[in-house]
Amino acid sequence: MIQSPAWGAPPRRVLLATDLTSRADRAFDRAVQLIHLWGAELHVLHVVEAMPPAVPFGVDAQTYLRERPDPRVEATRRLHRSLEREQVPARAHVEEGSASRAILSTAEREGCDLIIMGEGRDRLVGPLEGTLDHVVRRSPVSVLAVRDRPYGPYRKLLVGTDLTDEAQQALITSVRWFGGAQIAFLHAYSMPYSSLLRRHSKEWEAEQLAQLRAQLEDADLSPEQRASIRLRVDAGSPAAVLRRQAQELDTEVTVIGAHPRGLLFDTVVGSSRLIIDAIPGDVLVVRAIRGDSR
Structure with a gap:
């Protein structure tokens, strides 16, 4: 069973999932x-x-096995070779x-x-839920989706909020x-009857900003940490606001919280894939911890 670190503390054990293609190199570099x-x-x-359970009837066993070597052996060799070349201490797993x-199951x-x-090929070309989507929805721990080549530590972050406790946890974790x-x-907001109340948009924006400031003030952060955060x-x-702001701020990673039922904003957008696809660059989905577990 997964043992969470002290709440909000950096991870103690990180699992990197790789398909051993060039698409996974950026995730490998970021994990290191x-x-x-x-x-x-x-x-x-x-x-x-999975390998076939047995050599098919009527087929020469030696020929069959020679032409179809156990993929686990080759994958294990490639994993160890990659780790040795990069001089990265890690435990390799082939499932x-x-x-x-x-x-x-490996993470647990x-x-x-x-x-x-x-981002695997199944997600890039297929209309159905891919591996990343399934993991994001089902994982009991946080998930980092890496798209960009890392040039150093993350220096610019965008944290989205819907003013919930889960979103506040995403901020503190960041x-x-x-x-x-x-x-x-x-905070992305929609103003009701916006076409009829254009003259009140400034007042509505000020109200949303006040709620956002209240959530920041309530966060378990030092005064110095709060002061450094831009609202x-x-x-x-x-989805549209996160994309627009991430591009405008040139952020390196966008952080969103995850409710027990799924992604933050998921009920609004309708699909975790839609909102993750809308965000340029890396995306960190922070799995919230219930209040009685903190």
Whole structure:
């Protein structure tokens, strides 16, 4: 069973899921950078298709096995070679079957408190829920989706909020995981009857900003930490606002909270895939902890 670290503290064990293609290299580089930053233990997982239970009837066994070597052996060799070349201390895991199930079960078995993934081909070209989407929805721990090549530590963060406790936890986690980074705290709002009440838009915006400031003031952060956080409110759908603000601020990672039922904003947007796809760059989904567990 997964043992969470002290609430808000950086992860102690990180699971990197890789398909051993060039698409996964950026996630690998980011995982290495983060474990050095946090002093965390790294676990690297690759999932292969299951081998047939037996040699088909009427087929020469030696020929069959020679032409179809066990993919677990080759994957294990490639994983160890990659880790040795990069001189990264890590535990390698090779599992077979469903990628999303293997990722979740390995994270639980090894007590990992963060999962790092790249964006697999199934998500780039397929209309159905891919591995990343499934893991984000089902994972009991936070998930970092890496898209961009890392050029150093995260220095610019955008944290989205819907003014819930889960969103506040995402903010606190961001501050504690990435000390010294520039953080913008964003609330996306929609003004009812906006076409009829244009003259009151400034008053409505001021009200939203006051609620955002109240959530920041209530967060378990030092006065210095609160003072360093920039507050932003913007009218529009959450997906559109997050995308617009991430581009305007040139942020390196966007942080959103995860409710027990799914992603923050999920009931508004309708799909975790839609909102993650709307955000440029890396996305960190912080899995909230219930109040009685903190």
